[in-house]
Amino acid sequence: MCPATAGRVQCPLKPDSRGTNPSLREVDPIPSPVGPPKICEQTSISVNIEDGAKHWQPRAYGSPDWQDIYGQLRNTVEGMNGYAKADAHEGIEHGGNRRVRGIAAQTLLLAFQLAHANERKINAWLATLPRPDRKPHRRARHKTRKPRGTWTPTGQITPPAA
Numbered sequence: 471m472c473p474a475t476a477g478r479v480q481c482p483l484k485p486d487s488r489g490t491n492p493s494l495r496e497v498d499p500i501p502s503p504v505g506p507p508k509i510c511e512q513t514s515i516s517v518n519i520e521d522g523a524k525h526w527q528p529r530a531y532g533s534p535d536w537q538d539i540y541g542q543l544r545n546t547v548e549g550m551n552g553y554a555k556a557d558a559h560e561g562i563e564h565g566g567n568r569r570v571r572g573i574a575a576q577t578l579l580l581a582f583q584l585a586h587a588n589e590r591k592i593n594a595w596l597a598t599l600p601r602p603d604r605k606p607h608r609r610a611r612h613k614t615r616k617p618r619g620t621w622t623p624t625g626q627i628t629p630p631a632a
Contacts, residue, residue, distance in 0.1 A: 472509050473497070483510050554587040562587075 474481035480488045480496040483506055488496075499506055529536040555563040560583040568579040 471514075474510075481510070550587075553591065554584060559590065560584070560587050 472481075472484065473479045474484040474487035474497070477487065477490070478494065480490075480494050481499065482488070482496075483499055487494075499510060505511075527536075529539060554560050557564070561567045562580060562583050565576070567583070568576055570576065570579060
């Protein structure tokens, strides 16, 4: 988008941009024998499907490969959120655990709480490693995964035609 159309500068080619905000810098477009730059003449662009606008991500939305990756990443994030929200430890969900005023102070204390949650996770992992004086601690078995497509939100992925 043209910066003058976006309201970020004043430009003589865009009369609507002049005089609206005196703090905005005035630009002088480079004179050209072929006319003003293309960005000065158009307000939008069109992207063809052939250019990849529909499938810009490496895995198509809703594909089996996407579901596998999304499920793992989402579970990791939500698991860490639940771990840090545990009331018996950090309890980041409750602002009353950080009794200070101000966004900066709240942010700093939240960072310390999350660092402590990370340290707890690392220490729990270190406890599972074998030491010379004892056997390794057995870790809890992971739950079996649900079949693909059962965890996605309703209406997000259309079921395959039977």
